[in-house]
Amino acid sequence: MEQPVQPTTGVQATKAVILFLASLGAAVKSAQADGKIDLADLPHLMGPIMSITPAIANAKLLPAEFKDLSLEEKNEVVAFFKEKFDLPNDKTEALVEDAFDAVLVVLTFLQKHVLK
Secondary structure, eight states, X not given: OOXXXXXXXXXXXXXXXXHHHHHHHHHHHHHGGGSOOOGGGHHHHHXXXXXXXXXXXXXXXXXXXXXXXXXXXXXXXXXXXXXXXXXXXXXXXXXXXXXXXXXXXXXXXXXXXXXX
């Protein structure tokens, strides 16, 4: 089970949340392989279920990380996101990756200039 990242600046909490979401997505994909999700799929979902508490703790650190996000850190987060998320449709994957990049830019802007 993953532990919450210690509160510091950088992008470790952001990457931990991305990793949680990627593992949850992979677990749901595995669970849906037979076209439905039921109790037989519980083993697929246990990893993400067990790591939800640290993921929530890490999510609470995101505003602080976004507030001082450098261009290098933003690029690191976007690259990490692209590495961890793999969708079967390449066009959809590119769209999601571009949308994530755009959302990250907007969140960073809001944290630096609006939500001081």
